[in-house]
Amino acid sequence: MAGGIVVAAEQTGLTHLLDPTKKWYNNRRLITLNAWIVLLLITSCTNGFDGSMMNSLQSLPQWKDYFNHPSPSELGLLNAIQNIGSLAAYPFAPYMSDGIGRRRTVLFGAFIMTLAAVIQAASQSVGMFIGARFLIGFGLTFAANAAPMLVSELSYPPYRAPLTATYNSLWNLGAIVAAWTTFGTYRIVGSTWSWRIPSAMQGLPSLVQICLVWFAPESPRWLVSKGREEQALQTLAYYHADGNINDPLVQYEFNEIKAALDFDRHVAANVGWKSLFSTPGNRKRMRIIIAIAFFSQWSGNGIASYYLNAILTDIDVTNPTIQLLINGILTIWSLFWALVGSALIDRLGRRVLFLSSAIGVLLAWIAQTISFAEFWQHGTPAAAHSLIAFLFLFSAAYGLAFSPLIVVYTVEILPYHLRAKGFTVFNFVISLALIFNQYTNPIALGHLVWKYYIVYCCWIAFEVVFLYLYVVETKNLTLEETAALFDGKEAIDEIAGNGLVAANVKVDGTLEKNGTLDKDMVEK
Template sequence: MGAGAVTTNDGTSGFAHLIDPNRKWYNNKRLIALNAWIVLLLITSSTNGYDGSMMNGLQSLPQWKDYFNSPSGSMLGLLNAIQNIGCLAAYPFSPYLSDGIGRRPTVFLGAAIMCIATVIQTAAQSVGMFIGARFLIGFGLTFAAGAAPMLVTEISYPSYRAPLTSTYNSLWYSGAIVAAWTTFGTFKIGSTWSWRIPSALQALPSVIQVALMLFCPESPRWLVSKGKDDQALKTLAYYHADGNVNDPLVQYEFNEIKTAIEFDRTVAANVGWKSLFATPGNRKRMRIIIALAFFSQWSGNGLVSYYLNKVFDSIGITDPTIQLLINGILQIWNLGWALLASSFVDRLGRRLLFMTSSAGMLLFFIMQTVCSAQFAAHGSDAAAHAVIAFIFLFYASYDLAFTPLIVSYTVEILPFPIRAKGFTVFNFAISLSLIFNQYVNPVALDAIQWKYYLVYVAFLAFELVFLYFFVIETKNKSLEETAAIFDGEDAAEHIHGAALGGPTEMYEKDEKSTGSSRENVQSLPKV
């Protein structure tokens, strides 16, 4: 499904000319409201980022280590990995909830589960209780994080879709910043509240979502898939055209969505788990998606994301205050680079960002490895400081593509009928890669120190080659147009022909009988 036949030679969307250049997110109250709802969805990623950074910080807190008997080796690996094991347990249910009850209720359910889990985590009296709470956090996060980015990409105004969806994963660092500086601030508290306070604050994004989520607009694509065309058209009109159901952009979007979903459901039979690998186009999608999932965690970043204290210990930086301070600064650095890259995804394109990111990571990780070896051989302070510098440069490179694009690129190349299932496969692959990392990394770092970095150097070189040959450019295309790159021009022409059709029949009739459908819809509440 797609409309690639209407994509112009410069790669811009076939309906770019239908977008009102004067309608900006800052001067249109409907777009301001829409983007406010999108921000509510984006903070889902903050919860995930908070968890990783919090666990990094807790490992540097003597109070946490003393309370749980200084976990190390496989127990430390389990404490980090259990959240992803919880994610794995929820994956069989996540796509059915997103496709069955809708994106909006699924996010609400996930947030509610995480609120309960953080209460248990904060009140933990034993390591088993702490582990159980983290399992439940992962279980709830799967529902929220599976539905939220899809809803973002499916309700966004076309010209803001790619930057906003890319911002989703970039806000991982907003949670990481809060967690890093919270653990830094509670470090001086002499009681268990030094780690209970950071544990409690993890619930903040979820509490906000529980309070507001059910008032958020539902995905027009989901509404169309359930036969609720009237609601879908009203939602598009309300937020994308000030309530005018006959606006050319709204009509194009609605017809393209309706035809694409129907085409996949009937002509292409592009539904169900089997269809993920049944066609050449879908096999191409899954090859890219699964690779990106593993690349996002096996690029060496897992060492710093979850075991920063061990990396610092290996270069002689053992003061917990210094470790926590560097961790806090690193998260701010990451957020800045990730948000900058998010704003340029449609200007620079996906391929350029992926290639630049991979080349930079390879270069700076090699330098980090060399400097770590120098410190191990000579104990040089200069080498230790250079390792820190190259960690920052490595993450700047990582944040150019692998923070903003892995989620947005995944959801945009998947057609609606398999979007939830394909995104679940992506998240499942991430969890598998994380569980492996969280068990293997601490053991390998204890056993062979800096030599373990050589494994990631080799893998980064492989990533660079893979991305060069397989990543496909998708900038400045609608969700439906993007799929034409994978499914061919026949599908594109079919859907584009329908998208260019006249106003939908039910509203054309209403227009004649009541005068102005714009007036009828303008006063509608959120659908």
């Protein structure tokens, strides 16, 4: 692990304030809060829908005929253009999230994506189709920047990590809808509606958000940052304590937010882009964030997400119905494992899940490489079947951590004043990685075939080593307490001075029991 002060929480400071009998399913206001959170979580479905839809469209004769059978380089552009659109929006998204609020930024992005999906479905030329996909990516950046932060900042404390982890897991839900929709519309013979219907449905999650997000609560942290403390307190009380503003949990959360924001204003006043790399703690954060962003797209999943049909064709699985069926089943399988990872995030911890996932991905990818090589050199049918089986094992291993953890981990290790900008860097890096993948993978697969898999074997092995050395455990810490993992003594002193850090928090192996961190202990 990275050096410096290490803080591992057995409990957070608010654990003893939680009512153990208060479950989301037996409290009306928690049910309402979680319903709003589900509305925000479906933002990720649009992105997942895209990868699966483009994968499926490449198996549709109707789509290939309409666009004159795109070449590998043209396929690269068709797949990458959404992420190019995302890149164009990154300079603006964090300022909107911090300026007009998380909720309105989600609404703005949803409106653009809905309009773009209509244009995509109505496309009369490849240029129109590409332009619509650019707009989808542009709008997605705004919604995807604000939605997970709002989920994390609204959630009832015990459910914060699993719900935020579920955000990226629902990428697979969008993929399921796209895969099975395309599987059904494939049977619309002799009509462009076979690909226009899936193209239109990409805007469905955004349309639902446009209708409902007006009524969702705003982030208490954003409200406090804008001086609207009374509204923030009322929001916390309404959803976390049945309207009681004097509830100890509400007062704890409210005071913790105020103290953290006050620290941001006075101790960490420089909140420009340079501040992401201006301190040792922030450089540690950005090293991890940039790495996991690349890892999330360069672990072989880019091939399975966008070019599954090319792989299946290479192993003589050429029937479009079979290709679409495998894609549809694979999306359901991936969603299951992503939700398992989301449920285990606070039980096993981030570090265990990341390492287990990366090692599983490496072993499954090596097995796929061997199977692919065997089939390509000897034409063994069993090798082709093995490749498909190992693809499912790979998807299970990948879904265990890389689907659910990358967003929640990024959001929770960033302090409030850097959260929007740091999360934008995370998404920017993902888009860069995707664009590279989407241009490179079809060309490399066409020239190297199974030998291209060896490149990923080496890279994934590097990922395992990096994650072992640098991923820091953040299990059961609040957003504010997590700062102590990276910022060290100064941040701990500031928060400790306000009496906000938990009982039962270890600093360099020392356990404090009286409810706040002892400053003499921090000096160690």
